[in-house]
Amino acid sequence: MRVVIPGISGLLGRMVAEALVAKGHEVIGIDRRAWRNAPDGVEMHDVDIRKRAAEDVFRKRRPDAVVHMATVTHLFEAPTEERYRINLGGTRAVFDYAHAHGIAHVIFVGRHTYYGAGPDAPLYHPEDDPPMAVSTFPELADLVAADLYAGTALWRYPDLTTTVLRMAYTLGPTGHGTLAAFLRGRRVPAVLGFDPLFQFLHESDVASAICLALDRRPRGVFNVAGPQPVPLSVLARATGRSTLPLPEFVFAKLLGRFGLPRLPPGALSHIKHPVVVDASAFRAATGFVHEADEVRCMEEFRAAFPPPLPR
Amino acid sequence: MSLFIDDEVRERLERLEIPFNRYGVDPYGISKSHLARFYSALKLFYRHYFSVSVNGLEHVPPRGRAMLVGNHSGGVALDGAMVIASLFFDAEPPRLAQGMAEKFINRFPFASLWSNKLGHFTGLPETAIRLLEDDRCLLVFPEGSRGTAKLYGERHSLVQFGSGFVRLALRTGAPIVPFAFVGGGEAIPTILNSYALGKLVGVPYVPVTPWGVALPLPVALCIEYGEPMHFSGTGAEDDEVIAVHVDEVKSRIAALIDRGRRRRSGELVTTEGGAR
Numbered sequence: 001m002r003v004v005i006p007g008i009s010g011l012l013g014r015m016v017a018e019a020l021v022a023k024g025h026e027v028i029g030i031d032r033r034a035w036r037n038a039p040d041g042v043e044m045h046d047v048d049i050r051k052r053a054a055e056d057v058f059r060k061r062r063p064d065a066v067v068h069m070a071t072v073t074h075l076f077e078a079p080t081e082e083r084y085r086i087n088l089g090g091t092r093a094v095f096d097y098a099h100a101h102g103i104a105h106v107i108f109v110g111r112h113t114y115y116g117a118g119p120d121a122p123l124y125h126p127e128d129d130p131p132m133a134v135s136t137f138p139e140l141a142d143l144v145a146a147d148l149y150a151g152t153a154l155w156r157y158p159d160l161t162t163t164v165l166r167m168a169y170t171l172g173p174t175g176h177g178t179l180a181a182f183l184r185g186r187r188v189p190a191v192l193g194f195d196p197l198f199q200f201l202h203e204s205d206v207a208s209a210i211c212l213a214l215d216r217r218p219r220g221v222f223n224v225a226g227p228q229p230v231p232l233s234v235l236a237r238a239t240g241r242s243t244l245p246l247p248e249f250v251f252a253k254l255l256g257r258f259g260l261p262r263l264p265p266g267a268l269s270h271i272k273h274p275v276v277v278d279a280s281a282f283r284a285a286t287g288f289v290h291e292a293d294e295v296r297c298m299e300e301f302r303a304a305f306p307p308p309l310p311r
Numbered sequence: 312m313s314l315f316i317d318d319e320v321r322e323r324l325e326r327l328e329i330p331f332n333r334y335g336v337d338p339y340g341i342s343k344s345h346l347a348r349f350y351s352a353l354k355l356f357y358r359h360y361f362s363v364s365v366n367g368l369e370h371v372p373p374r375g376r377a378m379l380v381g382n383h384s385g386g387v388a389l390d391g392a393m394v395i396a397s398l399f400f401d402a403e404p405p406r407l408a409q410g411m412a413e414k415f416i417n418r419f420p421f422a423s424l425w426s427n428k429l430g431h432f433t434g435l436p437e438t439a440i441r442l443l444e445d446d447r448c449l450l451v452f453p454e455g456s457r458g459t460a461k462l463y464g465e466r467h468s469l470v471q472f473g474s475g476f477v478r479l480a481l482r483t484g485a486p487i488v489p490f491a492f493v494g495g496g497e498a499i500p501t502i503l504n505s506y507a508l509g510k511l512v513g514v515p516y517v518p519v520t521p522w523g524v525a526l527p528l529p530v531a532l533c534i535e536y537g538e539p540m541h542f543s544g545t546g547a548e549d550d551e552v553i554a555v556h557v558d559e560v561k562s563r564i565a566a567l568i569d570r571g572r573r574r575r576s577g578e579l580v581t582t583e584g585g586a587r
């Protein structure tokens with residue numbers, strides 16, 4: 001199979017590419033960021049996904065499938081116009097090219113934070129729950145919009161098999177992802193009187209879930225999760241950190257200082273309340289089984305990123 | 312933590328049929344260490360402060376999905392706490408009864424944390440269905456906050472029942488175990504409910520007793536469980552059909568309240584295993 005991966009140079013993109021090459025597939029990467037030491041069998045194109053040169057890759061190379069990972073998801077700064085352009089314009093471009101050049105399958109890799117966190121949100125969201133993140137965490141609006149836009153391909157391009165994946169947080173030895181960044185310091189900020197569940201899966205399981213989706217081509221929108229969620233207090237303890245519970249009004253003021261991570265204001269609801277998804281539909285459609293349990297995810301992260309010593 | 316944990320609580324927690332992981336957390340975030348602290352404190356009230364007589368506990372299925380459906384009695388969650396205690400301390404094996412919390416609880420620090428750690432999630436239909444399909448035991452008060460607002464003179468009455476619980480039972484095939492809780496109105500005799508004060512702090516209302524706050528008196532309480540009721544259907548029936556089932560459950564609970572009152576006044580002798 002020939003697979004195009006926009007956003008290949010991100011950690012998950014590289015892991016998916018390596019897994020595909022190992023299985024004998026041909027991988028074509030599109031990314032403005034370089035991937036040095038890309039394995040043989042990966043053809044790299046240093047172009048912007050929204051530009052003509054990117055469409056040429058689709059037209060000339062005629063891939064069998066596309067894994068769209070070229071979304072900007074890190075949340076440590078407020079979304080800029082540029083981020084909107086990449087996340088929305090880029091997603092549109094990927095589906096337009098795929099449709100124009102008769103590609104059979106597109107996978108959009110989204111995030112489970114789509115559902116948002118709030119006091120009245122249920123645990124274990126099914127895929128048809130509305131995207132409350134637009135109100136609980138407005139800084140995620142472009143990602144929610146990209147997810148919904150990708151979903152419109154299901155009716156706009158019925159000949160194209162579209163798979164929208166809503167991935168839980170990743171946690172593992174590479175320290176990649178929003179959750180790992182949140183846990184990086186010695187103290188993990190928490191809101192006093194709240195201890196929400198966090199749902200994560202090992203980065204190697206993320207890669208294998210995407211490969212499995214390529215293989216099985218399930219059509220539709222799917223939550224992807226692995227082990228059971230754990231509370232923030234357990235997450236901090238098991239990764240060798242301690243929580244620093246702050247009253248809510250102090251919390252917002254102290255972020256970004258004293259070695260605490262910087263977070264946009266909307267993140268507060270996601271530190272008070274859980275986002276937990278029901279991933280049974282994806283398991284049923286693909287047979288996905290996670291390999292790493294929650295203990296292994298946290299211990300491998302801890303081994304690779306021991307808590308920094310006090311200054 | 313182990314300092315304040317009662318030995319009986321520790322032993323019974325080990326026999327609770329909840330799938331805790333290595334950290335003592337179940338897939339819903341229910342925490343063994345929080346349960347241990349809660350039950351240890353609850354034991355003082357259940358065994359010593361109040362005198363609780365529990366009857367018909369054998370009607371509660373030892374495992375598998377079930378809904379405990381009863382009346383509210385007492386301005387705060389005393390009724391729920393005692394039912395939860397009876398299932399933990401006197402049922403074999405011990406069972407975790409999971410209440411459906413009022414929506415406002417999750418907005419408050421600590422209240423949110425403790426209700427979630429003890430398994431009492433916001434009362435959303437989708438959450439209830441998921442828990443029942445997972446063979447948990449739900450504790451439901453169909454009177455809702457209307458029920459806890461009963462004043463002293465209304466303490467043995469039943470107010471309007473919501474009908475959602477019957478739809479849940481039909482949809483999930485869970486048996487309804489009716490129960491009556493008697494005595495909460497004497498423990499916390501509400502003379503009025505301050506809705507203005509409630510609005511100020513963000514709760515529906517604040518119950519006021521002759522001594523001001525809703526601290527309970529050490530009175531005799533009685534829990535009377537009835538035989539499980541099985542209804543068949545899909546949960547999508549018309550309101551009229553559902554209303555018939557709701558009335559059946561309501562009248563069973565009214566009869567159980569009557570029974571509990573007679574037992575409490577000594578008219579009816581407790582023969583089954585009551586609280587030790």
